[in-house]
Amino acid sequence: MKTKMKKTIMMAILMSGITVMVLNGFSQEKQTDIKITIISELQNYKDSYIKGEVIKILDEDEFRLQDSSGKIRVYTGWKNTNLVSKGDKVTVRGKRDPGIIVDFYATEIIRENGEVIKLKPD
DSSP: OHHHHHHHHHHHHHHHHHHHHHHHHHHSOOGGGOOBOOGGGOOBTOOEEEEEEEEEEEETTEEEEEETTEEEEEEOOTTSOSOOOTTOEEEEEEEEEOSSSOEEEEEEEEETTSOEEEOOOO
């Protein structure tokens, strides 16, 4: 009886582990699958990825990103502060907002080492 219970528990643990690995594998996009849009070609309100270097920290939740075509102010939101440093090379997912001041509202930051930071919405 105890052997059958041990096998059942081991099978449940194994299946849980497999489920977690599968779900994590499908929930994160691989950086090689990402289509990068250059800053000068961003379209308003379209979900896009941009890639470049952080050239200036504007505030605890804002920084300026530059690529070969230009630069843009990136807003991470007041719940996501101090995530990058000047000189960091990052890929940022978000949308261009053409308001009075053009901003790129970020939803995700991918560091050079592949670490994905999902941003909390305001």
